[in-house]
Amino acid sequence: MLSKNNSIVLSKLKYREYDLIVKCYTQQRGVVSYLLKGVLKSKKGLSKTVYYQALSQLQIEESYKPNQTLHFIKEVKFSYIYKSLHTNIYKSSIVFFLAEILSNVLKEEEQNEGLYEFITVALQYLDNEDQFSNFHLLFLLKLTRYLGFQPENIDNNYTYFNLESGIFESSNNGIYSISGSNLTLLKRLLGINFDALNSIKINAIQRQEFLNMLLYYFELHLGSFKKPKSLQVLNEVFH
Numbered sequence: 001m002l003s004k005n006n007s008i009v010l011s012k013l014k015y016r017e018y019d020l021i022v023k024c025y026t027q028q029r030g031v032v033s034y035l036l037k038g039v040l041k042s043k044k045g046l047s048k049t050v051y052y053q054a055l056s057q058l059q060i061e062e063s064y065k066p067n068q069t070l071h072f073i074k075e076v077k078f079s080y081i082y083k084s085l086h087t088n089i090y091k092s093s094i095v096f097f098l099a100e101i102l103s104n105v106l107k108e109e110e111q112n113e114g115l116y117e118f119i120t121v122a123l124q125y126l127d128n129e130d131q132f133s134n135f136h137l138l139f140l141l142k143l144t145r146y147l148g149f150q151p152e153n154i155d156n157n158y159t160y161f162n163l164e165s166g167i168f169e170s171s172n173n174g175i176y177s178i179s180g181s182n183l184t185l186l187k188r189l190l191g192i193n194f195d196a197l198n199s200i201k202i203n204a205i206q207r208q209e210f211l212n213m214l215l216y217y218f219e220l221h222l223g224s225f226k227k228p229k230s231l232q233v234l235n236e237v238f239h
Contacts (some may be wrong), residue, residue, distance in 0.1 A: 002063055005029065005077050008119055009056045010103040012039070012049075021070065022052050024060075027116045030108045034062070035070040051076050053086050054099035055123055063232065080120070086126045092232070093237040094136050096235065100228040105147060105218070115146040125194045133238055134200050134207065140214050143188050145215060149221040154190055161186060163217050176220070181206060182213050204239050211235075 002021035007024035010031075013020045018041040023033045034093070039048055051058055061075040085091050102119070122142075124137050144150045149166050163181055164176040172179070178186075188200060211231075218225045 002061060002074060005032075005060055005062050005064075006116075006120075007032070007058050007060055008102075008105065008116070008123075009052050009054060009058065010099055011054075012052050020049070020052065024075075024115075025102065025106050025116065025119065027113070028111055029064070030110045032062075032064070032108050032109065034060075034068055034073050036073065037065075038086070042086075048076070051078065054095050055081070055085070055102075057120055057123065078122060082123075082127045085123065090237055091126060091132065093234050094132070095123075097228055097230045097234045098136060098139060098195060100230050101143075101218075102222075104226055104228070105222060112146070114178065118142065124192060129197075131198050133193070134197055134202065136234070137185075137207065137210060137214065138189050138192070138194060138197060140211075140218070141186075144217075145208075147222070149217075151186065151190060154187060156187065163213070164220055166217075166221070176232070178213060182210055185210050207238060209234055 008026075010023045012022045015035070018038045020036040020039050021033055022036060025029065026032050026196040036048075036052075057078065059077050059079040060073050062070050063072040063074055065071065075095055085095055099159040122212055126132055129135070141151075151166050151168070153162065153167045153230055155168055158170055160169045160177045160179050161167075162169050162173055162176050163178060167176070185200070185202065185206070192199070215227055215231070219227070
């Protein structure tokens with residue numbers, strides 16, 4: 001069955017000698033994997049690989065058959081052309097990091113319009129923004145809403161946040177309770193949208209500490225979550 005579908009590229013993997021397997025998050029079907037046969041064999045085919053860079057936003061004509069593991073792309077074009085995401089070294093480090101995160105946490109093969117729109121709009125914001133060093137922190141925090149473990153019960157009077165329960169509390173309940181600067185930053189980020197990120201002023205050490213806390217939060221709530229390999233590169237770029 002041929003149909004049109006919008007998609008975001010999550011990952012690509014060389015398969016056999018000349019093929020690629022591309023995993024996408026699609027607007028209509030959630031996570032879908034496509035087999036691109038012979039795309040690495042010719043110059044014409046190689047030119048098409050530019051479409052499949054990390055987090056590219058595409059409009060595809062797909063050959064989709066239910067109950068199959070791999071599907072096929074008949075035609076492809078950009079639904080949004082990035083101006084800086086793949087050419088700015090700082091932005092591209094964020095892109096590879098978030099692509100690895102999304103490839104890890106997105107599993108559902110079903111439509112989720114809200115999540116798809118969140119990802120596309122957020123990436124377009126990053127593409128057009130000049131100050132973005134804290135973008136990935138807010139992106140991950142907002143992503144928790146769609147994954148089912150958004151921090152709850154926020155109140156500025158609470159002096160602790162429990163990473164295990166995802167709830168703000170008035171007392172320290174052990175190894176999962178955080179306080180201090182991480183708690184302050186968490187409350188601030190929960191109260192803003194991307195267009196207010198410039199109001200957040202933190203240094204590289206604070207950024208890394210908060211990111212490590214967020215990744216631990218993901219680990220606690222997603223049993224299959226793995227710390228991304230691209231984390232070290234991200235930290236080095238923004239150090």
